[in-house]
Amino acid sequence: MAGERILVIDDSEEIRTVLRETILEPRGYLVATAPDGQKGLAYALREKPDLILTDVNMPRMTGLQVLEKLREAQYEWPVILMTFHGSEDIAVQAFRLGVRDYIRKPFEVQEVLTCVERTLIESRLRREREDLLRKLETTNRQLNRKVAELTTLYAIGQAVTALLDLDTLLNRIVEASVYLCQADEGSLYLIDRESGELYMTATQSAGEKHAHGVNLKVSDNLLGQVVRSKKPAIVTSRTHDPELKIKTGYVVHSLVEVPLRVKDRIIGILSVANRHMRRDFTREDMTRLCALANYAAIAIENARLYDATRKVIAAEVLHNVAVTISHYINNPLMAVMMSVDRLVQVNRDGETANWDDLLAATALFTEMKVEEISSVISILRDVASPTFVTYMDDIRMIDIENRVQERLHQIKEKYKG
Known part of the structure; x- marks a missing residue:
């Protein structure tokens, strides 16, 4: 598989050029070169290439010394040693230092390519394993977060549906919505069963620890749209004017409004807003609020029946x-x-x-x-x-x-x- 990064360390410019321009780059590999062991070591530790090809005898730092330094730094990517015929005992020493393979100079093009490809298989497997581990860790974190969210939502739902006093229930629903969505403020609106008009019945403003009851008739296009469509709505700085002025008279940065549904009947709307905190709500916030709204609608109907x-x-x-x-x-x-x-x-x-x-x-x-x-x-x-x-x-x-x-x-x- 082309695209891997290969570092060639050799004091011979001719060998560096042949390996880079004639053998490796035409096959799609990304090649960097270093004229001595010291520069090659610095590059390897900084850039961590997928494979290193290093000569044995070089000025300033030999290939074996490079291997020793890489081992001390717990460098895990593979190294191929390039050595002249007759220095097999050096190759044995290099294997003890962790080298994966070696090539005898002068080398054939196919010999180099075969050795490089064979060695890179290990590098690819290592990289794939690390990618899988990272994905697994990410998935586990997401799963744990979802489990925590569901546990919290279930506990809130149980607490809410156990309340039978309607005024207390409405306040607790608003407080739960602010907590779940980490919002500045929240409000709950109920549709009057006789007039069909929408009234704000509970609200929690920014800075308040608890919600309180109100009885305020409201007329707002977005609220009306949610009632008519029976679908939730989310407004962010990316989907609307960054400072949305709603008809109730104040400016918000982001807003989520979800219907309270009993069968096919809409009985109200649950809303959260960020007015001071400049954070956009996400689809996950809307999903959490919809789940809470399901609990809330059932609890409100129970309280009314009670x-x-x-x-x-x-x-x-x-x-x-x-x-x-x-x-x-x-x-x-x-x-x-x-x-x-x-x-x-x-x-x-x-x-x-x-x-x-x-x-x-x-x-x-x-x-x-x-x-x-x-x-x-x-x-x-x-x-x-x-x-x-x-x-x-x-x-x-x-x-x-x-x-x-x-x-x-x-x-x-x-x-x-």
Whole structure:
């Protein structure tokens, strides 16, 4: 394979020229030359060529001395020694110093090419192995980063979907978006279900540690485009004016906006922006934000359903309380009214023989019924107290009818005698 860099170290200009211009460069090799061992060593350590061809006997530094210095420097690329016939014992010494092969002078063109190609195979394999190792290390780093990102995103998603208070949930979603994308600021917009208009409901500005709730109607072309297309949008200094002024009135350097989708319905938009930090968002940032938006949309719908369920439960509880209380108040009132009617009827008919006893019994009966009504009202007042009971989460429900019946039984026992 042509293109490898070869260094020729020889004090003979004729040999350097023949090797470079006649043998190696015509085959596509990139050739550098050095007239002595010292210059050749300096070049080799600086440029690290794929192969070195060095003579043995040279001024200033011999070929063996070059090999010794290369070995001390832990130089790993192959070396071919060029020696005259009869100096094989020097070649043996050179092999001990790490030389890969040797060529006897005078040499044939094909002999040089065969030796060079054979030796460069090792160099190529070494380079390919190192390239593979570098790629493997890069892939491992990318994989570890992705695993860390997914772990973080999963943890954030779990935390977000566990929240049922809508206001708290919206703030946590914005904080998570700023953290995941390393953004200056973030915002969350929800579409009003009645008017269809877009409102900013939570935001975290640059320098703020936490997001806070807002209720701001917005009108922005890019937000509207995301809602209509149901697709995320990314704006960078390369895709738009480096300083994008959006219609909400401030200038940003880079921006990502992704839809909050529930099935085919868009319920809002999650947005991050870099206004002070001059860093463009990437496609990876947009992917992370889209993943968070999926969690967020589910969590928002859950929180809304939870809130609606609480209201339904509260309405049912109030209805049941009203029915129960009206029953236990109306019955005593009807009994009292019937007792009074009887007294009126007796008095009208002139049946006064047992008037005092009847009057006393009616008074006692009325007193008992009034106490029953009073006890029912007392129980109702306790239930209505905000410190007495809650109806969701750490619920302590009470059975009002049982409480009333217990109290009425106590009153009846009291008046038995």
